[in-house]
Amino acid sequence: MSSTGRGVTSPLCFSSDPNSAPCPALNKYGGAREVHSDRLCNGKDFLRNSTFGFEKFERLSWSQIITNTTITVTDEPDTLFQKVSVLVKGHDRSVLDSYEFFATMAAKELGITLGNVFEPPKDVLRLTLLKSIHIFKKHRVQYEMRTHYRCLELFRLTGSTAQVYLEYIQRNLPEGVAMEVSKIAVAKVPEHILQPMWEEPTADNAPSPTADLKG
Amino acid sequence: MAAHTTKICLSLGRINGPGFGQYASLNRATYATALSTSNFTGNKGGPDRGGRGAFVRRPRREPGEPRTEKMDSQQDWSAVYPSAASFRPGSVPLPVRMGYPVKGGVPSEKRGNLELIKIPNFLHLTPAAIKKHCEALKPFCTEWPAGLDSDGDLDKHLPIQIETTDYVSAGPSVRNPAARVVTLRVRLSSLNLDEHAREKMLKLLGDRYCKDTDILTITTDSCPLKQQNTDYAMYLLTVLYHEAWKTEAWESEMTRADRREYIWEDSASQQNVLDTLARMGVGEGEAPPREVLLARPEVQQYRDSVTRLKNEGESEGATLRYREAVKKLLSL
Numbered sequence: 044m045s046s047t048g049r050g051v052t053s054p055l056c057f058s059s060d061p062n063s064a065p066c067p068a069l070n071k072y073g074g075a076r077e078v079h080s081d082r083l084c085n086g087k088d089f090l091r092n093s094t095f096g097f098e099k100f101e102r103l104s105w106s107q108i109i110t111n112t113t114i115t116v117t118d119e120p121d122t123l124f125q126k127v128s129v130l131v132k133g134h135d136r137s138v139l140d141s142y143e144f145f146a147t148m149a150a151k152e153l154g155i156t157l158g159n160v161f162e163p164p165k166d167v168l169r170l171t172l173l174k175s176i177h178i179f180k181k182h183r184v185q186y187e188m189r190t191h192y193r194c195l196e197l198f199r200l201t202g203s204t205a206q207v208y209l210e211y212i213q214r215n216l217p218e219g220v221a222m223e224v225s226k227i228a229v230a231k232v233p234e235h236i237l238q239p240m241w242e243e244p245t246a247d248n249a250p251s252p253t254a255d256l257k258g
Numbered sequence: 259m260a261a262h263t264t265k266i267c268l269s270l271g272r273i274n275g276p277g278f279g280q281y282a283s284l285n286r287a288t289y290a291t292a293l294s295t296s297n298f299t300g301n302k303g304g305p306d307r308g309g310r311g312a313f314v315r316r317p318r319r320e321p322g323e324p325r326t327e328k329m330d331s332q333q334d335w336s337a338v339y340p341s342a343a344s345f346r347p348g349s350v351p352l353p354v355r356m357g358y359p360v361k362g363g364v365p366s367e368k369r370g371n372l373e374l375i376k377i378p379n380f381l382h383l384t385p386a387a388i389k390k391h392c393e394a395l396k397p398f399c400t401e402w403p404a405g406l407d408s409d410g411d412l413d414k415h416l417p418i419q420i421e422t423t424d425y426v427s428a429g430p431s432v433r434n435p436a437a438r439v440v441t442l443r444v445r446l447s448s449l450n451l452d453e454h455a456r457e458k459m460l461k462l463l464g465d466r467y468c469k470d471t472d473i474l475t476i477t478t479d480s481c482p483l484k485q486q487n488t489d490y491a492m493y494l495l496t497v498l499y500h501e502a503w504k505t506e507a508w509e510s511e512m513t514r515a516d517r518r519e520y521i522w523e524d525s526a527s528q529q530n531v532l533d534t535l536a537r538m539g540v541g542e543g544e545a546p547p548r549e550v551l552l553a554r555p556e557v558q559q560y561r562d563s564v565t566r567l568k569n570e571g572e573s574e575g576a577t578l579r580y581r582e583a584v585k586k587l588l589s590l
Binding site for chain 1: 342377378380382383385388389391392393395396397398399400401402403406407409412415416417418419420421422423424425426427428444448449450455492495496499500502503504
């Protein structure tokens with residue numbers, strides 16, 4: 044059964060992984076420049092707005108962005124993710140609470156199946172250092188750094204949906220919060236692994252070295 | 259206030275009046291024209307204006323009433339906070355207080371409260387705003403294919419799992435070298451392998467195979483880019499598969515010691531059992547044939563216990579089972 048869907052190019056998409064090879068169908072800003080030029084062709088002088096940077100993109104209202112974008116549907120197959128696990132780390136638990144509310148609500152609105160949403164135990168890094176720069180070994184000062192975690196598990200997402208959701212989540216990541224996203228993509232067994240290549244009958248004239256292959 | 263008054267008088271001279279009383283004497287020649295006379299640049303608070311009292315500032319334009327007074331309760335909040343911005347007390351019509359209170363006091367109010375400005379706020383992500391955003395984002399999402407709803411279906415049709423991790427954080431660099439690690443997992447039962455190929459594959463895999471779940475795990479991180487590592491993992495899988503099907507000439511020289519698992523049939527242990535039973539005189543009269551002897555339940559139990567001991571290593575349970583089997587076999 045074919046499991047391929049058609050991939051949808053998001054205007055806002057650029058890879059959340061800086062190490063991955065850039066997608067060839069998109070330009071440096073992942074297609075957003077098309078949005079820019081749509082807006083800028085509405086009578087505005089491009090030179091005057093040459094400083095219209097990517098940062099200002101966020102200050103446009105959503106309705107303005109969407110009326111001007113074109114949704115392109117490509118025929119390349121969508122990747123399928125069995126599970127996407129988002130772990131956010133921060134120093135303040137209440138910020139992570141609010142972020143969790145936002146992320147779970149966004150997932151519900153976009154129709155993504157949410158799995159477990161839980162809070163792994165916090166990590167505390169404690170340092171005991173000398174208080175004075177010279178001698179006074181008995182007098183120390185202690186610091187600690189607390190890292191709180193929150194984990195969301197999402198199941199059965201397509202590549203386009205995952206890209207849209209993750210980009211939305213990551214653009215709204217608050218200051219001082221880090222994120223790790225681990226994705227499990229599923230794929231078919233590729234054609235070259237379906238049959239052993241040694242079994243090809245008399246593909247070449249010379250007898251293969253494994254002529255005594257036992258079935 | 260005096261600063262705003264528009265004096266239509268072309269006077270040149272000292273200006274003394276209400277609002278200027280805080281200054282002892284004011285020697286300034288100003289033109290009071292029809293425009294607002296608030297452009298006093300002379301004594302406009304220098305770096306150290308703390309010498310004269312609490313509020314030594316030049317009277318300047320009143321800030322006016324905060325926007326919160328004019329806000330309607332049915333307004334569109336996403337117009338007030340369309341994107342992430344720091345807390346503005348004049349824009350948020352809530353009586354928020356924050357901060358550790360002084361003794362006998364309450365947390366400080368929102369006006370001029372640095373704690374409220376420092377902490378990230380989610381005022382731009384109210385439920386209404388999230389709904390709006392998601393409505394706009396929905397056209398870019400695609401649906402999950404219908405027939406793959408359970409894990410079993412996924413396993414059947416799409417047996418290969420590739421796990422990758424991305425990292426998002428703020429720092430001097432956006433790159434994270436741990437992002438290049440790729441883990442490929444596959445069930446061996448979903449690959450087309452015959453017995454010999456499976457045995458050879460298990461020998462090649464060693465630790466990368468988990469017997470309980472039948473999952474082969476290949477982790478690659480030797481290449482600098484994630485795409486390269488996924489390609490390398492697929493290459494490794496391909497090579498393993500084809501090598502497993504190949505039979506080399508020297509494989510026919512395999513001995514019992516080379517085998518991955520212990521097999522009881524045709525082993526010294528089996529021969530010992532047969533000899534022992536023969537000597538015990540089991541089966542009165544002539545010795546029954548080998549197959550009959552081997553098919554006896556005690557012999558089968560002994561065979562199981564020895565195989566378990568050899569394959570799974572020694573443990574208390576395994577040793578006890580062996581003991582029971584031996585006792586039964588020797589009818590002690």
